[in-house]
Every structure is written in structure tokens, then in C-alpha cells.
Amino acid sequence: MNKILLGLVLGxxxxxxxxxxxxxxxxxxxxxxxxxVGSTIKGIIAGVLIGVFARKVHSLALGIVFGLGVxxxxxxxxxxxxxxxYFEIMLxxxxxxxxxxxxxQRYGRVSQLQQT
Amino acid sequence: xxxxxxSVVARLQADMQVPDLTGTRYAVVRYLARGxxxxxxxxxxxxxxRRVALKVLDLVAPAADLPARLLQxxxxxxxxxxxxxxxxxxxxxLADGRAFYCMKYVEGQTLAxxxxxxxxxxxxxxxxxxxxxxxxAHARGIIHRDLKPENIMIGAFGEVLVMDWGLAKAGAxxxxxxxxxxxxxxxxxxxxxxxxxxxxxxxxxxxxxxxFSLGAILWFLLKGAPPTxxxxxxxxxxxxxxxxxxxxxxxxxxxxxxxxGALAADVAHYLNGAPVRAYRESLLERAARIYARxxxxxxxxxxxxLMRLLFILFAHR
Numbered sequence: 001m002n003k004i005l006l007g008l009v010l011g012x013x014x015x016x017x018x019x020x021x022x023x024x025x026x027x028x029x030x031x032x033x034x035x036x037v038g039s040t041i042k043g044i045i046a047g048v049l050i051g052v053f054a055r056k057v058h059s060l061a062l063g064i065v066f067g068l069g070v071x072x073x074x075x076x077x078x079x080x081x082x083x084x085x086y087f088e089i090m091l092x093x094x095x096x097x098x099x100x101x102x103x104x105q106r107y108g109r110v111s112q113l114q115q116t
Numbered sequence: 117x118x119x120x121x122x123s124v125v126a127r128l129q130a131d132m133q134v135p136d137l138t139g140t141r142y143a144v145v146r147y148l149a150r151g152x153x154x155x156x157x158x159x160x161x162x163x164x165x166r167r168v169a170l171k172v173l174d175l176v177a178p179a180a181d182l183p184a185r186l187l188q189x190x191x192x193x194x195x196x197x198x199x200x201x202x203x204x205x206x207x208x209x210l211a212d213g214r215a216f217y218c219m220k221y222v223e224g225q226t227l228a229x230x231x232x233x234x235x236x237x238x239x240x241x242x243x244x245x246x247x248x249x250x251x252x253a254h255a256r257g258i259i260h261r262d263l264k265p266e267n268i269m270i271g272a273f274g275e276v277l278v279m280d281w282g283l284a285k286a287g288a289x290x291x292x293x294x295x296x297x298x299x300x301x302x303x304x305x306x307x308x309x310x311x312x313x314x315x316x317x318x319x320x321x322x323x324x325x326x327x328f329s330l331g332a333i334l335w336f337l338l339k340g341a342p343p344t345x346x347x348x349x350x351x352x353x354x355x356x357x358x359x360x361x362x363x364x365x366x367x368x369x370x371x372x373x374x375x376x377g378a379l380a381a382d383v384a385h386y387l388n389g390a391p392v393r394a395y396r397e398s399l400l401e402r403a404a405r406i407y408a409r410x411x412x413x414x415x416x417x418x419x420x421x422l423m424r425l426l427f428i429l430f431a432h433r
Binding site: 014017018021024025088091092095096098099102103106107 | 412413416417419420423424427428431
């Protein structure tokens, strides 16, 4: 799987899982569907950005740092929109970015065009 | 008449073995090693000013067909142009009537010397490079028949060379042989590395005899000693690799790997954390292998899930 597609798929899956955990917070359970959709979209955006970065820069360390950064920034934007829950939103968001950053560098396939 | 002492006789015999290179472009530098049919000498190519190795038949050849066999060996080597096979430069007959051929002088270490200071991964990576020239020779219908650690050299630049093709047999590319080389029923090879069919003197020995030897070499790479019997699992040999050895050294050639490349590929699978064809792993072993291969990813996901679990637990307090 190429790096961008891997980032997209992984970002979507982890984003969706992130969103689903909102079910355990009774106060926001009513908006669960919206949270899941929003979190998945956030994961996809982060995944694509990290995947594009991984395609350009072949460095595990930089990939992880970039992933963490993108995850934190997007999570911060979401937390701003929620007017709170910074820790609960940003920590998992950063973690998702870190995992996607690692995975795209470690497992994402380099395209044939790039190899030549 | 006064009798010569043993030491004098030995000295005279040694001097007589020195090849007479009169009329050739070569000058003897020193003795290098003893081969099955004769001796190998380090010589100087006086025209090109480079060092070469000369394989020269013994002065008193025990069999009349030895000159023809030495020439056959030279021709086989000349037909195998591969980075893993030592190239032949010249062949002929010396002034003293002895047949010889000239090949590249390889400065390096034997397999045993090389692996003494290497870790398991480095040692296993050698197998692929031993298998490449073998596959190349097999594809041309040539069987080595005397593969053993002493016949593997690692050159100064890390190149792996399969040496001493003195027992090699050239057959049709279909790899059945028996029409040339050794006499039907004769037993040639080295115990411990020789396949059962070769040890029996079967005429229809094919390339899979080399696969057996390659399996024995794999065991040597793992243990530093030739296998005494069927390779068994020991504390120092991982189960998948012991299974690879067992498959390569199966008594029935049809149960072995059918090419040197297939054997090397299975070893490469092991090195890459993939399952090997020769070994059916248990669920626990598979999990351990996958974990070892993707340790960081597994830990990251586990940390993420643990973090999520903690958030849920704290939300319910």
C-alpha cells in the first residue's frame, strides 16, 4: 500500500475508533454520530498530510515528529471548537498522528516512480 | 650405500613437487594448499605482473585420467563466468609433463575463519551468496559434488567464492549426469557434507546432491561444525532453521528443496521475520514472530489502546 493510501486508511480507522470512544462519555453521547464522522474526517486529513510528508521525506524520526505535530494541531482545532476537553482530545489526537507517522515511514510502499 | 635420512627424503619429495614453470609466463612464489588431484601454488604472472594461483597435478599421478580430469575442471570453471566462481585464466601442460591450470588468486578467509567473528544474521546472509553461484552452475547442468566450508572463500572485498570444482560433473541442463567425470559407482566427496546417494556411489546423482551439502553448510554456519546426523533442534539453533536444514538434508532428494535458491529464500524468510516453508509454526510462535517483526508498531497501538481505556475508566469515576 502506498504511503498516502496507508496514511488515509490508518487515519480513518484510528479516527473512527477515537470518535467511538465518545460513547463512554454520557454528556456527549447524543452527538456520537457527528463526533465519529468528525473524528474520522480529522483522521483522514491527518493521514493524507502525513502520507504526503512520508512520500517526500524518508526519515522515521521526522515522520514521527511530523505526525505528532499534525495530530496535535488538528486535535487542538477540534478542542477549540468544543471549547474544552483539550487534554482528552489532544492526547489521543497526537498519539494517532504519531502512529500514522511511524506506520507511513515504516510500512508505506515507495512508488516505482520514486525509486527510479 | 649410505641411506638418506627421512628428513632429507621428505625435503627431496617436497622439492620435486615444486612445479617446473620453465617456458611459461609464471614464476612460483610459494605453496598454497593441497587439493584432491594435486597442489595449488601461488605464482607470479611475469607478463601481467600479477599474482595468480596455479593448480598443478602431482608429479606421480595415481590415475591415468587425472590430466583429463584437471582439464575438465578448468573447462567447467571457464564455462561458469559468475562473480561467485573463481575465474580461470589459462590451462596447459608444464615442462615436467604435469597438467595445470591458472586461476585468480583469492586473498581472503575460509568460511570457518570468517564466521568465527560474525553474528548469526551475518552468517546466515552468506548462504544466499553461496547459493547464487550454485544455482548458476546448476542451470548450466554442472554439479559441484564437493561443497564444504573449506571450499568457500570470502575475498578481501567480502565477495563469496565457491572454490575447488575438481569433483564437478557436467551434464545436460536437465541436470542428470553420469556420462563423464567420475567412473560409475565411484564414491567422491567429503563425509558429513556428502549426500546419501553420492555416498552410495549412485550414478544418477543430480543437482540435489549439492542442495544436501548446502544444508550441511547451513548447519555449519549455525553450529560451527558439520552435522553428525540429521540436524536436531538444540538450544542454539532456532526451530525454523533446524527444519530448513532437515529439509535440505532429507535422505530422499525429492523431499529436499529443489534448488539452491529455494533453500536460500527460506533462510531469507527467516531473516526477514517471515514464516519459512519448511516449518509449520504454532499459533504462539506465529504471534511471537509477528511481534518481533513489528515490535514498535504493536507497542504504539497497545499504548494508544491503553490510553483510551484509562480515559474511559477515569470518565466513569
